[in-house]
Amino acid sequence: MAEDLSKLGFETRAIHAGQAPDPRTGAVITPIYQTSTYAQDGVGGTREGDYEYSRTANPTRTVLEGAIASLEGGRHGLAFASGMAATDAVLRTLLRPGDHLVLGDDAYGGTFRLIDKVLTEWGVDYTVAHLSDLDAVRAAVRPQTKLIWCESPTNPLLGIADIAALAGVAHGAGARLVVDNTFATPYLQTPLEHGADVVVHSTTKYLGGHSDVVGGVVVTNEDELRERLFFLRNSSGAVPGPFDAWLTLRGLKTLAVRMERHCDNAERVVEALTAHPKVAKVYYPGLPEHPGHEVAAKQMRRFGGMVSFTHADGEQAALDAAARTKVFILAESLGGIESLIEHPGRMTHASVAGSMLQVPVELLRLSVGIEDVRDLVADLTAALG
Numbered sequence: 001m002a003e004d005l006s007k008l009g010f011e012t013r014a015i016h017a018g019q020a021p022d023p024r025t026g027a028v029i030t031p032i033y034q035t036s037t038y039a040q041d042g043v044g045g046t047r048e049g050d051y052e053y054s055r056t057a058n059p060t061r062t063v064l065e066g067a068i069a070s071l072e073g074g075r076h077g078l079a080f081a082s083g084m085a086a087t088d089a090v091l092r093t094l095l096r097p098g099d100h101l102v103l104g105d106d107a108y109g110g111t112f113r114l115i116d117k118v119l120t121e122w123g124v125d126y127t128v129a130h131l132s133d134l135d136a137v138r139a140a141v142r143p144q145t146k147l148i149w150c151e152s153p154t155n156p157l158l159g160i161a162d163i164a165a166l167a168g169v170a171h172g173a174g175a176r177l178v179v180d181n182t183f184a185t186p187y188l189q190t191p192l193e194h195g196a197d198v199v200v201h202s203t204t205k206y207l208g209g210h211s212d213v214v215g216g217v218v219v220t221n222e223d224e225l226r227e228r229l230f231f232l233r234n235s236s237g238a239v240p241g242p243f244d245a246w247l248t249l250r251g252l253k254t255l256a257v258r259m260e261r262h263c264d265n266a267e268r269v270v271e272a273l274t275a276h277p278k279v280a281k282v283y284y285p286g287l288p289e290h291p292g293h294e295v296a297a298k299q300m301r302r303f304g305g306m307v308s309f310t311h312a313d314g315e316q317a318a319l320d321a322a323a324r325t326k327v328f329i330l331a332e333s334l335g336g337i338e339s340l341i342e343h344p345g346r347m348t349h350a351s352v353a354g355s356m357l358q359v360p361v362e363l364l365r366l367s368v369g370i371e372d373v374r375d376l377v378a379d380l381t382a383a384l385g
Contacts, residue, residue: 005017006070010187010256011256013071014067014252014255017067017070018067019067019249030059030060030063031060033054033060034243035242037052038053040052054239055234055237055239056234058242060245060246060249061240063245064217064245064248064252065078067249068201068203068219071190071252072181072186072190072191072192073186073190074192074220074221075220075223076219076220076223077217078217078230079215079217080217080218080233080238081216082216082238083110083182083205083215084114084202084216085216085238086216087110087180087200088238089218089232089236089238090200090229091114091115091124093228094225096123096124097123097124098123098144099125099145099146100124100125100127100144101115101127101145102126102129102131102137102140102145102148102149103126103127103149104128104129104130104149104150104154104161105130105131105356105357106154106357106359107149107151107154107155107357108151108155108348108349109348109351110348111149111180112357113352127140131152132159132161132291137169141173145173145175146175146176147175147178148178150178151180151183152179152191153183153304155306155348156306156308156349156359156363156365157283157359157363158306159292160290160292160295160296161292162295163191163194163196163299164299167196168195176198177195178196178197178199179191179196179198180200182205183304184300185201185206185207186255187256187301188263188300188301189299189300189301198222200216200218200219201216201219202215202216203215203216203248204335205333207255208248208336209252209258209336215248258370259304259305260302262368262370263302263303263304264373265305265369266286266307269307269380270282270286272381276381276384278311278312278317278321279309280309280312281309283308283309284303284306284308285303285304286303286304305368305369306367306368307365307366307368308365308366309363309364310362310364311362311364314361315345315362317362318361318363318364319343321384321385322341322364324382325380326383327339327371327379328340328341330342333367335367336367338371339366339367339376340367340369341364341366341367343364344363344365345360345361348365
């Protein structure tokens with residue numbers, strides 16, 4: 001197949017981009033290059049791809065990076081050992097002591113913890129702002145602001161930010177816009193197309209898609225930024241192993257069909273939740289009454305597989321409902337083929353308790369899987385009582 005796949009469809013690129021059959025054996029699936037080192041053609045004479053040591057580069061990882069970059073519409077992809085390793089690399093590359101960043105008021109708890117507990121000790125300052133309010137974002141920007149960190153949809157309240165508008169604010173201030181695209185995936189949304197400078201994923205989630213591997217990736221079009229990130233990753237060593245890269249690559253091939261089913265099921269779950277008397281509020285950008293619905297419809301293909309809702313009877317009732325589900329598994333993480341339920345306030349977002357990012361105590365978050373949706377609706381209905 002031709003090397004330039006940019007004009008082909010998403011599903012085709014997910015299977016073929018950077019994944020030509022092995023030239024030696026004809027294997028149609030990228031091999032797992034389970035090696036730590038490589039023979040050199042003389043001292044300092046590495047072979048094609050700068051392969052000298054697998055912390056620096058590994059062929060299986062290289063293929064994964066090219067495939068994800070293609071799906072995001074970017075030139076460069078860099079895989080990391082986890083989503084947080086990818087996040088940390090971006091922040092440490094783009095920020096220096098004395099710099100400032102703007103963070104959304106509904107950010108992932110792990111991102112907030114890294115910024116609030118680690119980067120501040122390094123001399124980095126931050127301001128929390130509601131990213132769907134452009135005036136609030138402009139007011140948060142300072143002369144020292146170097147980046148705006150955005151999630152859209154957000155975790156766990158499914159907030160929506162206008163990526164193109166945020167990019168305009170960031171670039172007008174001489175800053176970069178970084179978008180965590182984990183919830184949407186490149187199948188539903190491509191932030192670089194809307195002006196973002198950097199895209200980050202926890203590939204643990206939808207890209208891997210099977211809850212059996214941990215990883216992260218950064219995608220950008222900037223050559224110099226790619227070199228800086230590559231240097232930091234090689235220096236710090238936060239790389240995925242070849243089997244992890246292979247598992248993620250395997251998951252990537254079915255991303256499109258999985259996301260369609262995730263979205264189909266989520267829409268049916270939302271329909272059931274909005275009609276249930278024990279549900280006070282449903283957070284889902286596909287709902288016409290969602291404040292970000294119009295923006296989401298403009299920049300997303302569909303509205304995703306994540307749903308959050310508040311229990312009308314408060315925190316304990318929410319905890320009880322989460323404990324009663326049979327098909328939905330009580331667990332952290334998201335984006336796998338199986339459906340998960342969790343209580344963000346005590347689980348994934350416990351680190352934001354008492355801060356401006358604290359989530360409602362009666363909130364439950366669903367990662368809607370690809371099971372028979374009738375079973376999912378029946379399970380939630382029974383658990384809610």
